[in-house]
Amino acid sequence: MKYEILNPAQPASEKSIIEVETIFNFVLLEKFNEILRINDGATFWRSPKEIQFLGTKDMISYYECYEFSKYFPEAIPIVMDGNGNFIHFIQGQGDSVFISSAGNLCMEDSVKIAESIVEFLDDPINPEEYLFGTT
Numbered sequence: 001m002k003y004e005i006l007n008p009a010q011p012a013s014e015k016s017i018i019e020v021e022t023i024f025n026f027v028l029l030e031k032f033n034e035i036l037r038i039n040d041g042a043t044f045w046r047s048p049k050e051i052q053f054l055g056t057k058d059m060i061s062y063y064e065c066y067e068f069s070k071y072f073p074e075a076i077p078i079v080m081d082g083n084g085n086f087i088h089f090i091q092g093q094g095d096s097v098f099i100s101s102a103g104n105l106c107m108e109d110s111v112k113i114a115e116s117i118v119e120f121l122d123d124p125i126n127p128e129e130y131l132f133g134t135t
Helices: 014-024 030-038 056-065 117-122
Strands: 043-046 049-053 075-080 085-090 097-101 111-114
Touching: 014 030, 014 056, 030 117, 056 075, 075 097, 097 117, 111 117
Parallel strands: none
Antiparallel strands: 043 049, 049 075, 075 085, 085 097, 097 111
């Protein structure tokens, strides 16, 4: 899938990737690391889908700010969808990608939207449609 990069960012350093992996006690998937090594927090757009990858520093700060550790500690936030929803990995769920509303962070209300980050990126559907059952 071709995306327009709206705000290219600097590449993530290996040090920042290792820091994220250490904090989350989770080895980031290689395809996701490739994205971070190209753009550490870029916004991608392809109508109707706009997604903001969280940079390595943002992954940590959003985890703290949105109190993931209290409500959804096994989630690793990686993307915001522009509608107040987090796209995330869940520890123990392999390569699968999930979505949760920022206002309702819990395993029970999280919806699996793709088997991998590549499948997520290739899917032209706006992620929020999966969350609210319109697909």
